[in-house]
Amino acid sequence: MSTFDEMTKEELTTLKSALTEEYATYCAQELSLNMARGKPGKDQLDLSMPMLDVLPSSTDCVAEDGTDLRNYGVVDGLPEAKALMASMLDDAPENVIVFGNSSLNIMYDTLMRCWVFGTLGSTPWSQLDSVKFVCPVPGYDRHFGVTEAFGIEMVPVAMNEDGPDMDAVEELVANDSAFKGIWCVPKYSNPGGVTYSDEIVKRLASMKCAAEDFRIFWDNAYTVHHLYDEPENQDQLLDIAQACAEAGNPNRYFKFASTSKVTFPGAGIAALAASAENVAEIKKRMGVQTIGHDKINQKRHVLFLKDAQGIADHMAKHAAILRPKFALVDKMLEEGLAGTGCGTWSKPRGGYFVSFDAPEGTAKRIVSLAKEAGVTMTGAGATYPLKNDPHDSNIRIAPTLPPLEELEAAMKVFVCCVKLATVEKLLEA
């Protein structure tokens, strides 16, 4: 089989007819399938149902230090919840603050604090003429949404197989004090599934920054979200806190994690870890904002997940559900597209996404074709700041929500759309 771009116009026209016919059969099925967001499937959610029953009576509603979980107080989280989340954040409990259900909310509020109040005595970012963030691409659309909301200029740098292009990052932040931060999903990245190498982590920690208040927003969203149980098939990430401390930049990072994809996306707990100085400042500020987050739900998590081993055991159950889905996506892409030149895709060992790179200038068309056939994908361009993928190429596949049979149906449609859009593009040329 020749790649599509080696075909003659006649061959492409014939192929287009066949693909158009196939596409019409999908449209006729009136499908309603969704591969848009990184949402766990129902069977994954069922894994955590026992968590709702771990506090059967009022005598259980007491923290280890005697605090009544139901009443006001404990702004920075229960000690036992800090210990649990510290294990996810690779950090010590005293560096952890536990919040409500959303790490996105913590990231937004953390940026907001820097924006309005500044951090550790530096000028509030809102008072600067220009604020810029480094944005490894493809990346997480909601990160870009936050910086966009503040009017922060987002400068993309490429993601390589071991993390962001550090030559580019270093060049930017060393020479322009407007650069105040970088968005990172350092393990099983969204969407590429990349885990930063030790060298990349060390370069981020030690690089020269023109802005002394430069901050790494380290969204370790998938830290325990392996697809395979064998340690040799699991990615390992160097701790950014340790690396920053060793490099003499102990305040450079904010780490974030949550149980959104461990227990319940809508009713998990989220946490931040940072240096002692950063934590002290954040606690002071957040003490004005709230009297404390939901301690009952924090305790539920502690009783249900217990510790790092408990989390690992629980995540293995998630992995058992997710492995076949990722395998199916890879198999169908392989069977449908291998040798066609119609795209390349990631083969992640964890996380929630497969990153698909279609031929330049076809991503929007592919997503639009899929949508018309009843298959909702993440919008093309969403993985770039301002939804602007300069190559109109990257598409994020989120295979976790649909049951296997629906996923198969959706991927059939997707593969057909990829081929059809590619043929259309080649015929235009």
Next chain:
Amino acid sequence: MSTFDEMTKEELTTLKSALTEEYATYCAQELSLNMARGKPGKDQLDLSMPMLDVLPSSTDCVAEDGTDLRNYGVVDGLPEAKALMASMLDDAPENVIVFGNSSLNIMYDTLMRCWVFGTLGSTPWSQLDSVKFVCPVPGYDRHFGVTEAFGIEMVPVAMNEDGPDMDAVEELVANDSAFKGIWCVPKYSNPGGVTYSDEIVKRLASMKCAAEDFRIFWDNAYTVHHLYDEPENQDQLLDIAQACAEAGNPNRYFKFASTSKVTFPGAGIAALAASAENVAEIKKRMGVQTIGHDKINQKRHVLFLKDAQGIADHMAKHAAILRPKFALVDKMLEEGLAGTGCGTWSKPRGGYFVSFDAPEGTAKRIVSLAKEAGVTMTGAGATYPLKNDPHDSNIRIAPTLPPLEELEAAMKVFVCCVKLATVEKLLEA
């Protein structure tokens, strides 16, 4: 009995000896009692324990519209949770947004949005040379803490028996566009227990504001928190939304309420109601900040409290616990202080506080004496912006947390401290 200020120096000296002796007996008891914060007592928290069991299985974890409560989404709250909270907010469900566990957090974030982004097209407050808030005093210390954090100038106006001194409020806001808001606890106010009269609500809604983006922060924290069951013994509050709409200022208010003192302070749900325009803008902005709040907990509240009648029935149980505590406080103040001229105090029909006005210049000393004797009160001055009570007179009594016998012990100490501090002051003169 003569009032203390009619006594001779000799009489006061004799009285001081007796009070000092009484005070010493309290100190010797090594008490540890707390009347500092408006926290429900343990027996109140026990009332809501059945709420933790209303979702026994995964088939129950579904919203009325079919949404899986456990997964991501529904940024503005479940429809049934909006309906429930609408009943507390005197509003229509479509004007309501349901959040996480803290109305303080909503108020902070609401002010933050005005600060950073402006509201409905107006200049962000952070970009103005001067921003001022009207602060009825005595008031809620955490409100003042929020405006203080932003560096907003807080201008106190007196609270009368029917609400803020509106002549003063109108004078301020009509002539100075730096005034952007007013803090209000309009029903069973913190700490005075005052409910705004219809006339006051209408004047707030219709007053001329130099700033077109002036906002009433209407913290209806005690809307269903009556102490008496008979309707004629319950305060009624005119709806600010209706009043603002009728006055042609439909966007002037943000209403807040929560179930913190209905179910669990640490694990309740909080909500905001506002005009359609305000709600649309808030939803747009908060969609960047979070994917949604804890819908499982929202549903728990719906299933447990059901509706306005369910809330009223539940609050009657709280009232049955709280009435004897408020009665005891009043009785002990009456028995200990009537006719002495050592203070006046509120007799609220709802809410969480008794406001005590001690003789000028004695509040700090009273609270300090009580503290040394093992009775923690809210700090003197806390009911004023920047903790600055110009008369050093107002003390907030929070009688809800201690069991009755502890409350009695604490009030004995308090009464003694009031008298001792007053005698000390008179002897100084």
